[in-house]
Each structure stands twice: as C-alpha cells, then as structure tokens.
Amino acid sequence: MKTYNTVIVGGGASGILSGIYLDDKNSIILEKNDILGKKILLTGGGRCNLTNNATKKEYMKSYYNSGKYYIDAFNTFFNEDIRQLLKDNGCNTKVEEDNRVFPVSDKASDVVNTLTKILKNTSTKYRLNSYVTSISYNEGLFKIKYNNNVIQSKNLILATGGTSYPKTGSDGDGIVFTTSLGHTKPKNMGGLCPIKVEETWPRKLQGITNYVSIEIKANKKSIVKDSGSIIFTHNGLSGFIILDNSMIVEKHLRKNQDVIINLDFVSDYSYESLDKTLQEDFSNNSNKTLKTYLHKYLPKNMAIVFLENIKIDSNKILNQVTKKERIKIRDNLKKTTLTITSVLENESMVTNSGVKQKEINPATYESKIVPNLYIVGELVEGCGICGGYNLQKAFSTGVLAAKTIRDKYYDSY
Incomplete structure (x- = not known):
C-alpha cells in the first residue's frame, strides 16, 4: 500500500x-x-x-x-x-x-x-x-x-x-x-440562496432585473435594509442583495417568524416628491397610456404585471386615472410587499x-x-x-x- x-x-x-x-x-x-x-x-x-x-x-x-x-x-x-x-x-x-x-x-x-x-x-x-x-x-x-x-x-x-x-x-x-x-x-x-415568496404574480416577471431598495422584516421588526439589483425568478427573488441577506432571513424563518420583504422601486423619490411628479407628468402627458408611462420607473415588461397586481387597467390613458388610482400607484412603487416562505438551500451558490x-x-x-x-x-x-x-x-x-x-x-x- x-x-x-x-x-x-x-x-x-x-x-x-x-x-x-x-x-x-x-x-x-x-x-x-x-x-x-x-x-x-x-x-x-x-x-x-x-x-x-x-x-x-x-x-x-x-x-x-x-x-x-x-x-x-x-x-x-x-x-x-x-x-x-x-x-x-x-x-x-x-x-x-x-x-x-x-x-x-x-x-x-x-x-x-x-x-x-x-x-x-x-x-x-x-x-x-x-x-x-x-x-x-x-x-x-x-x-x-x-x-x-x-x-x-x-x-x-x-x-x-x-x-x-x-x-x-x-x-x-x-x-x-x-x-x-x-x-x-x-x-x-444554505449560503447565498434565492428566496421563495408566497405571492404568485412575481413569477410572471421571471428573468427581469430591477434596481430596488429593500427592507426585510421579521415579526414586524426590521432586520435588513439594503439596495441593489434583484432578479425575479420562477419562485421569487434572487440577485446579490437577496443572496447576501438570505442567511439572515433563514435564521428568522427557522424561528417560525413571519418574514416579509418590502420593495421600493423608486428610492430616489420620497412619497411627496413622487406624488408631485406623478401629478405633473399625468397633466403634461395626458394622452399616454399608464403602461407606457410607467417605463419611466419600471423595466418595460414589468409595468403591465405591476398594474395587473394592483388591479388598474394598464391601457388607461393618464388623463383618465383617478386620484385614488394615482395614490395606489405611488404607494406600490414605494412599497410592494412580498411574503417570504423559504430560503432555497438547494439553489445556494455556496x-x-x-x-x-x-x-x-x-x-x-x-x-x-x-x-x-x-x-x-x-x-x-x-x-x-x-x-x-x-x-x-x-x-x-x-x-x-x-x-x-x-x-x-x-x-x-
């Protein structure tokens, strides 16, 4: 031997x-x-x-x-x-x-x-x-x-x-x-893992990348604040800021805590400045459709799904959008909430x-x-x-x- x-x-x-x-x-x-x-x-x-x-x-x-x-x-x-x-x-x-x-x-x-x-x-x-x-x-x-x-x-x-x-x-x-x-x-x-979310509508966005600010909460307490690019997947979310924070999420899920993630698609705007911009743009571009206008804030293929999720007609022209709908758009651009159900260890990077x-x-x-x-x-x-x-x-x-x-x-x- x-x-x-x-x-x-x-x-x-x-x-x-x-x-x-x-x-x-x-x-x-x-x-x-x-x-x-x-x-x-x-x-x-x-x-x-x-x-x-x-x-x-x-x-x-x-x-x-x-x-x-x-x-x-x-x-x-x-x-x-x-x-x-x-x-x-x-x-x-x-x-x-x-x-x-x-x-x-x-x-x-x-x-x-x-x-x-x-x-x-x-x-x-x-x-x-x-x-x-x-x-x-x-x-x-x-x-x-x-x-x-x-x-x-x-x-x-x-x-x-x-x-x-x-x-x-x-x-x-x-x-x-x-x-x-x-x-x-x-x-x-798992190490650097994608996350799975309860909501099904993000699956329609599979492959789309978007820059966002995120806040993750466990039992209503903030545990992560970060910003960077995310990727929508067939199960939920990936991207560097998701992978980097996945172990923190997993720790709280293992304690059977309720974990959510808030996505801010327009972190450069406050609620007030975004509302003012929406009002001005709706007035100055009154004949545009919502789905076309929202490309200003969202990737092209995402606008329709975003509007479907908040139950607003994507073909509506801007001068027909009600104040209630405008506020709903503002609020969801600033905070879209998803429920995290698991960390996908079988898809971990390390x-x-x-x-x-x-x-x-x-x-x-x-x-x-x-x-x-x-x-x-x-x-x-x-x-x-x-x-x-x-x-x-x-x-x-x-x-x-x-x-x-x-x-x-x-x-x-």
Missing part, C-alpha cells in the same frame, strides 16, 4: 492551491471529476469572479460568523497574491464594480487552465475520476479508499467543497468524511454549514479533533457575501494548510 506525505481530496480552488504550494513529489490530489476546478467554471456567470480587491478590513466585514477567523489565511495569501500568480503565468485580471476581480478575457476557463498549468509545473501529482468512498485514521496514518484502490497518507487536506452545485462534485461527502473522523455534523444551512470553526485551528486550518487533518475552503463553516470573497477564502485557506505542512515536514521534502 503506497504511503503519501499528503493526500488532498478535492481538486477545486482550495485543492489546486494546496497542491501548488505543497509542490511535493510524494503528495497527490484526488479529484472525482474528469477536470480540475469544475465549480470555478460556473463562478461569475462563467466569467469567474475570482477574488475581490477590497482591503483586509473590508474582508473582515464580509463573512458570516466572523471574518476575523480568516485573517491568518489572508495574511499568508491574499487577493494581490492570486492576481500576481495568475499574471505571472499569462492570465491577467481586471477590477470591476464593487472591487470584483475577473480575468481580462472574461473566461473562467482561462483561470482554470492557468491554475492547472501551474500545478502541472510543480511536483505534486493529481488524479482525475478518483472518487473517494471512505477515510479512516489509525496510528498516525489516514487510509483513503477511492475507486478500487487504497492508499495511506501522513497528512490529509479535505478540500471537497460544501453541498452547493452537487453536479460539480460538491455533494456533501466532505461532511461525511469529517463526521466519520470525529467532527460534529453541522445543521444544513454552503454556510461547514465544519464548525471552533473545531479548526485558524492559524493552520488543522483539525483540533484529528492531528494532521486539514479542512479548507467551503468545507469550513461561514461563507462570504457575493463578490469573490468565497473563492478568496478557498485560495487562502488552501495555501495556508499547504505551507503549514511544508514547514512541519520541511526536511522530508
């Missing part, structure tokens, strides 16, 4: 970076897919939002649980490091809105291909189509069964991802492994419910339960908001685990 210095289970963002920084001929990555970095290909809508150019101080505020937990990982390998690593190997990056970083080519495949090329130039091996079925630990060695093979390892890095996007291989087997090795099984909580942070040493990402077991990336409890923070967490924790192992066993490498 072959014994390795280190076996890395998972060839995604964390696993690849661990392999690169181990750079050890007696270490290997086992990846269940037929390519490395399959999930990276989906990020940023296929463009790969690989990191965020924010400061470390801003990073600390961008993770659930506690962003400070990752400070040692970020001090070891941060956003400028992944950008430089890619640049040195022919993949330049650019900074866009909200400090989001993408490859200049806008192709996630270029990031994956570059990282794969870098890994190939190290001594670390990798093996594709290698499905790990069980892991055990005895007398200082890990026994790893995959396909029809059994190998041993002095160190083990689990970089399996969470439960989001199971088709990419992130199907929860990392939690199975950590639980079998003695870690606490976490409660299943997982929030990994191995508990208190069971992992944040200075090394070594398990406090099992010596020489390292847990990295999405498998660690607590995800970041949208914008490249989760891939950076994966890169940074993977590098720190690898460097810890190298420092510990330097003489044998």
Whole structure:
C-alpha cells in the first residue's frame, strides 16, 4: 500500500492551491471529476469572479460568523497574491464594480487552465475520476479508499467543497468524511440562496432585473435594509442583495417568524416628491397610456404585471386615472410587499454549514479533533457575501494548510 506525505481530496480552488504550494513529489490530489476546478467554471456567470480587491478590513466585514477567523489565511495569501500568480503565468485580471476581480478575457476557463498549468509545473501529482468512498485514521496514518484502490497518507487536506452545485462534485461527502473522523455534523444551512415568496404574480416577471431598495422584516421588526439589483425568478427573488441577506432571513424563518420583504422601486423619490411628479407628468402627458408611462420607473415588461397586481387597467390613458388610482400607484412603487416562505438551500451558490470553526485551528486550518487533518475552503463553516470573497477564502485557506505542512515536514521534502 503506497504511503503519501499528503493526500488532498478535492481538486477545486482550495485543492489546486494546496497542491501548488505543497509542490511535493510524494503528495497527490484526488479529484472525482474528469477536470480540475469544475465549480470555478460556473463562478461569475462563467466569467469567474475570482477574488475581490477590497482591503483586509473590508474582508473582515464580509463573512458570516466572523471574518476575523480568516485573517491568518489572508495574511499568508491574499487577493494581490492570486492576481500576481495568475499574471505571472499569462492570465491577467481586471477590477470591476464593487472591487470584483475577473480575468481580462472574461473566461473562467482561462483561470482554470492557468491554475492547472501551474500545478502541472510543480511536483505534486493529481488524479482525475478518483472518487473517494471512505477515510479512516489509525496510528498516525489516514487510509483513503477511492475507486478500487487504497492508499495511506501522513497528512490529509479535505478540500471537497460544501453541498452547493452537487453536479460539480460538491455533494456533501466532505461532511461525511469529517463526521466519520470525529467532527460534529453541522445543521444544513444554505449560503447565498434565492428566496421563495408566497405571492404568485412575481413569477410572471421571471428573468427581469430591477434596481430596488429593500427592507426585510421579521415579526414586524426590521432586520435588513439594503439596495441593489434583484432578479425575479420562477419562485421569487434572487440577485446579490437577496443572496447576501438570505442567511439572515433563514435564521428568522427557522424561528417560525413571519418574514416579509418590502420593495421600493423608486428610492430616489420620497412619497411627496413622487406624488408631485406623478401629478405633473399625468397633466403634461395626458394622452399616454399608464403602461407606457410607467417605463419611466419600471423595466418595460414589468409595468403591465405591476398594474395587473394592483388591479388598474394598464391601457388607461393618464388623463383618465383617478386620484385614488394615482395614490395606489405611488404607494406600490414605494412599497410592494412580498411574503417570504423559504430560503432555497438547494439553489445556494455556496454552503454556510461547514465544519464548525471552533473545531479548526485558524492559524493552520488543522483539525483540533484529528492531528494532521486539514479542512479548507467551503468545507469550513461561514461563507462570504457575493463578490469573490468565497473563492478568496478557498485560495487562502488552501495555501495556508499547504505551507503549514511544508514547514512541519520541511526536511522530508
């Protein structure tokens, strides 16, 4: 039975970076897919939002649980490091809105291909189509069964991802492994998730994007105020501001609280200024239809559905609109209320419910339960908001685990 210095289970963002920084001929990555970095290909809508150019101080505020937990990982390998690593190997990056970083080519495949090329130039091996079925630990060695093979390892890095996007291989087997090795099984909580609403009329708007201000209330108490673009879906709402606040919503839904979301489609207006503008516009454009006029405030395909929902004829011309109807339009532009029934964990972008942070040493990402077991990336409890923070967490924790192992066993490498 072959014994390795280190076996890395998972060839995604964390696993690849661990392999690169181990750079050890007696270490290997086992990846269940037929390519490395399959999930990276989906990020940023296929463009790969690989990191965020924010400061470390801003990073600390961008993770659930506690962003400070990752400070040692970020001090070891941060956003400028992944950008430089890619640049040195022919993949330049650019900074866009909200400090989001993408490859200049806008192709996630270029990031994956570059990282794969870098890994190939190290001594670390990798093996594709290698499905790990069980892991055990005895007398200082890990026994790893995959396909029809059994190998041993002095160190083990689990970089399996969470439960989001199971088709990419992130199907929860990392939690199975950590639980079998003695870690606490976490409660299943989605990370960045769309929400489902009770009302059915938003389904007619599926695919429409709109900039709004939102307020979310639980049992009539305000819990979130935010603004940004939302996307109407077949179930309810998505978009960055929905995804970023979904875990707060889930926390209150789990307490069986009544949760609603108020949408303000015209946050630049107060009720008074909007009412004045409507009166003036209705007078100056008296022969326009309501559905045409409302394009001033709503996407073209949304105006009719909006008016249907408040039971006003969309073909009505402005000089026929009553004061009562005008006020109804004003009030619903300023506040349309939807009832949130659930957070769609099966559609989450990342997982929030990994191995508990208190069971992992944040200075090394070594398990406090099992010596020489390292847990990295999405498998660690607590995800970041949208914008490249989760891939950076994966890169940074993977590098720190690898460097810890190298420092510990330097003489044998």
